[in-house]
Amino acid sequence: AQRVTQPEKLLSVFKGAPVELKCNYSYSGSPELFWYVQYSRQRLQLLLRHVSRESIKGFTADLNKGETSFHLKKPFAQEEDSAMYYCALFNQGGKLIFGQGTELSVKP
Amino acid sequence: NAGVTQTPKFQVLKTGQSMTLQCAQDMNHNSMYWYRQDPGMGLRLIYYSASEGTTDKGEVPNGYNVSRLNKREFSLRLESAAPSQTSVYFCASSELGGTIQYFGAGTRLSVL
Numbered sequence: 745a746q747r748v749t750q751p752e753k754l755l756s757v758f759k760g761a762p763v764e765l766k767c768n769y770s771y772s773g774s775p776e777l778f779w780y781v782q783y784s785r786q787r788l789q790l791l792l793r794h795v796s797r798e799s800i801k802g803f804t805a806d807l808n809k810g811e812t813s814f815h816l817k818k819p820f821a822q823e824e825d826s827a828m829y830y831c832a833l834f835n836q837g838g839k840l841i842f843g844q845g846t847e848l849s850v851k852p
Numbered sequence: 853n854a855g856v857t858q859t860p861k862f863q864v865l866k867t868g869q870s871m872t873l874q875c876a877q878d879m880n881h882n883s884m885y886w887y888r889q890d891p892g893m894g895l896r897l898i899y900y901s902a903s904e905g906t907t908d909k910g911e912v913p914n915g916y917n918v919s920r921l922n923k924r925e926f927s928l929r930l931e932s933a934a935p936s937q938t939s940v941y942f943c944a945s946s947e948l949g950g951t952i953q954y955f956g957a958g959t960r961l962s963v964l
Contacts, residue, residue, distance in 0.1 A: 753892060776951055787856075788895075788942065788955040830894060834951045838883070838902065839910070842895040 746771050748833050750843035757821050758851050765816040765846045767805075767831030776834040777814040779805055780842075783827045791816075791829070801825070821850045854878055858943050858956035865933045865963045873928040873959050875943030882948035884926035885910075886918060888939040889958070895942065901926055903948060933963045 747770040757763050769775055779791040792800045794807040794814060805816045814831060831843040856877045865871055877884065882903045887895040887910075897910030899918040907918050915937060917929045926945075930937060940960050944953040 748894075750894075778951070787957045788944075790952055793951070838949060839897060839900065840885075840895075840951075840953060842887075844892055844894040 746833065746835050746841055748831050748841050748843035750829075750831055750846045752846045753844070754847045754849065756849045756851065759823055760820050763818050763821040763825070763848065763850075765829050765831075765848065767814045767816065767843055769812050769814065769831075769833050771812075771833055771835065773836060775807070775809075775814075777805075777807060778832045778834065778840070779803070779814075779816050780830045780832055781827050782830070788830070821848075823850045823852060826850045856943055856945055856954055856956035858941075858959050860959060861957065862960050863962070865930075865961065867934060867963060869933050869963075870929070870931050871933065872930075873941055873943075873961075874925070875927065875956060876925045877943075877945040877954070878924065879945060879954065880923070881945035881950075881954075882923070883946045883950070884920065885944040885946075885953065886916075886926070886928045887942045887944065888912065888937075889942060890939050898928065898941075933961075935963045937961065938963045 749768045777794045781791040782788045803818045830845045832840045859874045885900040886898040901907045901920040904923045943956040946953045
């Protein structure tokens with residue numbers, strides 16, 4: 745079964761604290777994984793993809809095939825990082841499979 | 853460059869009413885998608901159109917129909933709205949076979 749699981753519905757941290765949003769996937773094959781972000785009153789947009797191995801807005805994510813995970817990390821959270829984050833997997837059928845989403849709240 | 857445009861932004865319907873959600877993209881993308889977003893459920897694919905002239909069911913197609921009017925436009929129709937269809941609807945587009953999707957701003961629909 746192809747599935748993306750984000751175990752935390754809500755993650756609340758203080759400004760300057762490290763943050764890790766968890767994502768686990770189930771997929772037979774070589775996965776292509778993404779993180780999308782939706783800021784308040786804005787449209788869903790791509791944050792980063794694992795193939796590019798880049799840091800966007802201080803966020804990084806590493807694909808761990810052994811643990812079937814693609815956790816999103818940032819060493820020092822900022823208030824403007826508060827948003828809904830979705831992990832997604834692109835399957836061989838050409839469709840994106842989204843996780844349930846994690847709402848990140850960064851408190852001052 | 854507007855990207856993906858959805859209309860309307862908000863809509864309230866009574867049970868049994870019908871309506872069409874419109875989506876248009878100006879990025880010359882071949883593929884278009886309709887999702888619904890519900891709390892705790894993430895985004896679920898309703899229908900998609902890999903290219904002009906084709907449409908296919910996604911994960912949750914019941915109660916919906918779609919029309920790929922041309923390369924730019926992909927509409928979603930609710931023939932007889934039900935309260936369970938209260939949701940936020942997103943349209944997205946991508947290049948054919950492309951892994952990155954571009955989303956519209958969403959339509960917030962309430963069915964009473």
